[in-house]
Amino acid sequence: MACNSSTCQSNSGCYKREEEPISSKSSDSNQQSLCVKCKVNEPVSGTSDDGRFCRECFRSNLYGKFKLAVTSNAMITPSDNLLVAFSGGPSSRVVLQFVHEMQQRAQKNFDASKDRSLPVFGVGVTFIDESAYHSVPSCEIDKAIEDIRSIISNLAPPAKQLHVVPIESVFSLDSLDGRERLKTLVDSVSDATGKEDLLLYLRMLALQKVASENGYNRLVLGLCTSRIACHVITATVKGQGYSLPADIQYVDSRWEIPVVLPLRDCLAQELNMLCHLDGLKTLEFSNVPCSGINGLVSSFVKLLQEENPSRECTIVRTAGKLTPFHFNRIPELNDSNVPLATRRRQKRFNLKPSESISSESFCPLCFSPLSKSDLLSSSNIESCQNYDILDAACCSSCRFQIFPKDPSSMEHFLSVLPQPLLARAQNCSNGNRSSLRKQIQDCLLSESEDET
Amino acid sequence: MEEAVTKPTKKGGGRLCCICNKRRAALKRPKTLEQICRECFYEVFEEEIHRVIVDNQLFKSGERIAIGASGGKDSTVLACVLAELNRRHNYGLDLFLLSVDEGITGYRDDSLETVKRNEVQYGLPLKIVSYKDLYGWTMDEIVKMIGLKNNCTFCGVFRRQALDRGASLLKVDKVATGHNADDIAETVLLNILRGDIARLSRCTSIVTGEDGPIPRCKPFKYTYEKEIVMYAYFKRLDYFSTECIYSPNAYRGFAREFIKDLERIRPRAILDIIKSGEDFRISTSTKMPEQGTCERCGYISSQKWCKACVLLEGLNRGLPKMGIGRSSRGLNNDPKKDKDMKQRNGTKSIENKQCGSLDF
Ligand SMILES: [Zn+2]
Numbered sequence A: 001m002a003c004n005s006s007t008c009q010s011n012s013g014c015y016k017r018e019e020e021p022i023s024s025k026s027s028d029s030n031q032q033s034l035c036v037k038c039k040v041n042e043p044v045s046g047t048s049d050d051g052r053f054c055r056e057c058f059r060s061n062l063y064g065k066f067k068l069a070v071t072s073n074a075m076i077t078p079s080d081n082l083l084v085a086f087s088g089g090p091s092s093r094v095v096l097q098f099v100h101e102m103q104q105r106a107q108k109n110f111d112a113s114k115d116r117s118l119p120v121f122g123v124g125v126t127f128i129d130e131s132a133y134h135s136v137p138s139c140e141i142d143k144a145i146e147d148i149r150s151i152i153s154n155l156a157p158p159a160k161q162l163h164v165v166p167i168e169s170v171f172s173l174d175s176l177d178g179r180e181r182l183k184t185l186v187d188s189v190s191d192a193t194g195k196e197d198l199l200l201y202l203r204m205l206a207l208q209k210v211a212s213e214n215g216y217n218r219l220v221l222g223l224c225t226s227r228i229a230c231h232v233i234t235a236t237v238k239g240q241g242y243s244l245p246a247d248i249q250y251v252d253s254r255w256e257i258p259v260v261l262p263l264r265d266c267l268a269q270e271l272n273m274l275c276h277l278d279g280l281k282t283l284e285f286s287n288v289p290c291s292g293i294n295g296l297v298s299s300f301v302k303l304l305q306e307e308n309p310s311r312e313c314t315i316v317r318t319a320g321k322l323t324p325f326h327f328n329r330i331p332e333l334n335d336s337n338v339p340l341a342t343r344r345r346q347k348r349f350n351l352k353p354s355e356s357i358s359s360e361s362f363c364p365l366c367f368s369p370l371s372k373s374d375l376l377s378s379s380n381i382e383s384c385q386n387y388d389i390l391d392a393a394c395c396s397s398c399r400f401q402i403f404p405k406d407p408s409s410m411e412h413f414l415s416v417l418p419q420p421l422l423a424r425a426q427n428c429s430n431g432n433r434s435s436l437r438k439q440i441q442d443c444l445l446s447e448s449e450d451e452t
Numbered sequence B: 001m002e003e004a005v006t007k008p009t010k011k012g013g014g015r016l017c018c019i020c021n022k023r024r025a026a027l028k029r030p031k032t033l034e035q036i037c038r039e040c041f042y043e044v045f046e047e048e049i050h051r052v053i054v055d056n057q058l059f060k061s062g063e064r065i066a067i068g069a070s071g072g073k074d075s076t077v078l079a080c081v082l083a084e085l086n087r088r089h090n091y092g093l094d095l096f097l098l099s100v101d102e103g104i105t106g107y108r109d110d111s112l113e114t115v116k117r118n119e120v121q122y123g124l125p126l127k128i129v130s131y132k133d134l135y136g137w138t139m140d141e142i143v144k145m146i147g148l149k150n151n152c153t154f155c156g157v158f159r160r161q162a163l164d165r166g167a168s169l170l171k172v173d174k175v176a177t178g179h180n181a182d183d184i185a186e187t188v189l190l191n192i193l194r195g196d197i198a199r200l201s202r203c204t205s206i207v208t209g210e211d212g213p214i215p216r217c218k219p220f221k222y223t224y225e226k227e228i229v230m231y232a233y234f235k236r237l238d239y240f241s242t243e244c245i246y247s248p249n250a251y252r253g254f255a256r257e258f259i260k261d262l263e264r265i266r267p268r269a270i271l272d273i274i275k276s277g278e279d280f281r282i283s284t285s286t287k288m289p290e291q292g293t294c295e296r297c298g299y300i301s302s303q304k305w306c307k308a309c310v311l312l313e314g315l316n317r318g319l320p321k322m323g324i325g326r327s328s329r330g331l332n333n334d335p336k337k338d339k340d341m342k343q344r345n346g347t348k349s350i351e352n353k354q355c356g357s358l359d360f
């Protein structure tokens, strides 16, 4: 029950409930008007903590959150080769900066050490050019790529390779008309939200492809608390409550190249602030605003965040209590290059098997783990034709918002789908069938039950 | 998405109902956007609820069921539909209307009149229990004692328990409430926004309080508010709606508006939110508040005394402020528990409707 009246003091679920600790904190800092950490410098205003920290402490606090996420989840080890996904926005700019600083420190240690036993992890950067779908003027894209090159070359050594990759690269190399094919594919989805989400899935596919083809073993994304909070709500609204926890952990290794989110505990506001304070250059595209469900959710969350500055954290904290999946961890480290301390730390922080869900079946489009009810509903559909295979293996959300409703357009849809997704569908479908089979095995009479 | 207006397809007539293909379509069904006729709407609306009741085994033959009746649209439609389904499908239920009279001059008078007319219209007996019966105080008397400032505390706490207390007074087997799909979707979102993991884990249950004295069930769990309004409108049902006069500031939360916006662009979002809520799996390492019962009245409570008993004690001792505010000093004196109070306070599954709409 939400008794939202301003006079209400019931603590049984009022909106106001969580605000009180914050207001008491800010009244403290008003008295001293010095940074709460170093107690020497004047605090900067405009940060989410409402001016509690000075510039230096604000910065080190933010870097501290990044570092804690990295170390406690064993995201980066000396032998790793990281690919940072760089979109040009503040979050990816900060994650690039922090990864770079961490690499520099490692390099310093390496240079100082006698035996030079620990290598320094490598860092590369990729920019996915989505101009094929969002009709950005080509001069704007060229300018952006120019800027990215200069940002990266201005980072002190070790040097970082930049991979600029068009999103249509997800189609195999022989298809010269990648741009056309991408447009056709996305346009064949009628739902506005479905279109946006499909593009997201294709972007991940492209990122995975760059990472895999260039020998990277970690993909670093700049997703921050604010974006994750939005994802929690959008996934809930799309009926993806089962798979939601898979997407919001520090580590997601269901992909060929494990994905890590070291800025999971940083707010967008803080990242913007840091870019502003440190003069980190970010890029702005004349971007198409989000429409549909995603746009609605982000303005909703923004409103809530304005009403209460801890709202985004609360949302992510709540969703963090949902059970993660077995792949939400870095695969066990057995590498002798990895210091023992790191391995021990990983053991301590990593999920215990009993606290995670093991899932073998994934939606071929969005790659979210499928729940039992998803699997059961798909088993009703007898798969004899190609499109049935895909349809049957999909999660209910993709089936609704991405798949064509009538079978006649399905063939066309499949013909323009990138090969990796189709292959995934085949695999998933087989996987789903076998996991279903396992559940009913004791009731099957003959061995030759596959009447295909 | 634009509102598809029923376009006439042939001269004189309109588009045909896509279910019966005989009668002219009269409405666009909010849940599916199908264009259907009025008769088919009644049919699908009622039969969907019947399926929910059967699939979830909400009732057993011979049970004595109280319908929480406030005179508002949800409970009025619930009374009408349950009475009809009980006849049509021979549920064999002993149904009656249960109303709570808070004792607010001018407010309940009108809505109780509505419930009294419903008693005749649906042929269901009506029982009214008053705050005076349950607590020894009317809401008017409480307000006189404490002033307008803190009444929401009392309003919320007392009302949450009133239906259960009334039901146990009348020895019913189960209470059916008019919580609809919109309410439940809203609750799911609010619990995420508030970080209330315990409630999040149980707020989509169609039956709650099975371990308590009187279970509650929600036959409208998958029924859209808009369809309830539509049903009431076309059937010209007699219902009453007003805001509680003691909560002038009650505002429709952001969440409610957000759900309405979602419904506009994707009607199925409401069902999807409920599905998400059902599919959430709470991590085993999360501490859940243990639920005990109030030492004084036996109502579910995580404290020694339930909130209502604490408030009542304060009123009866002439210390009305007791029990209001962050912790209830004096009675639940366990400091550790006091600290957890914020988290644990709620005792029942949430009703996200604010004081304002006195619908159960
Ligand atoms: Zn999917």
Ligand SMILES: [Zn+2]
Residues within 6 Å of the ligand: B294, B295, B296, B297, B298, B299, B305, B306, B307, B308, B309, B310
């Ligand atoms: Zn009590």
